[in-house]
Amino acid sequence: MPHCRRPRLCYVLIMAAPFTKKQVIEQLQSYVAEELSGLLEQSEASGKELPQRAEDLRQQLVMYRFLPVRDYGADDVICPGGLVELEHNRTRAFYFIVPSGGGLVTRVEGYPVQVITPHSPLGEALLGRKAGDSVKVFAGGKDRHYKVVGYF
Numbered sequence: 648m649p650h651c652r653r654p655r656l657c658y659v660l661i662m663a664a665p666f667t668k669k670q671v672i673e674q675l676q677s678y679v680a681e682e683l684s685g686l687l688e689q690s691e692a693s694g695k696e697l698p699q700r701a702e703d704l705r706q707q708l709v710m711y712r713f714l715p716v717r718d719y720g721a722d723d724v725i726c727p728g729g730l731v732e733l734e735h736n737r738t739r740a741f742y743f744i745v746p747s748g749g750g751l752v753t754r755v756e757g758y759p760v761q762v763i764t765p766h767s768p769l770g771e772a773l774l775g776r777k778a779g780d781s782v783k784v785f786a787g788g789k790d791r792h793y794k795v796v797g798y799f
Contacts, residue, residue, distance in 0.1 A: 729743075
C-alpha cells in the first residue's frame with residue numbers, strides 16, 4: 648500500500664465492491680417478489696388462506712423499497728443498510744445488513760451476498776465498527792475472527 652496519512656481511508660479507497668448496493672437491493676426485491684407470487688398462486692389454487700410468510704414477504708418488499716442506497720466511506724460506522732465485505736480465514740464474503748428478514752443468501756454479479764440483521768451475532772458484532780476493524784463472534788461453539796475489509 649502506498650504511504651498514506653490516513654491509512655484507514657486509503658485502505659477503503661483501494662477496495663471496491665464488484666457490484667453496487669442498488670444491485671443487491673434489486674436482486675433481493677426480485678427474489679422476495681417471486682416468492683410472494685408463488686405463495687399467492689398456491690393460495691388461490693388451494694383456496695386456503697395465505698400463510699403468515701406472505702405478510703412477512705410483503706413487509707420485506709416495503710423495507711427494500713425504502714432502504715437507503717447511500718454509499719458509506721472510511722469514517723462511517725457500520726449500520727443497517729450497509730454492505731460489508733469481511734475476511735475470515737483468508738476467505739472474503741459480502742454481508743448486507745437489514746433491519747429484518749435475515750438469513751437469505753443471494754448472488755449478485757456472481758458473488759454470494761448473505762443478508763443479516765443487527766439481531767444476529769455477526770450483525771450485532773459489526774454495528775458501530777469501521778472498515779479496517781476486526782470483530783470476534785462466538786458461533787458454532789467457537790470464536791470466529793473477521794476483518795472488515797470494506798464498507799459500502
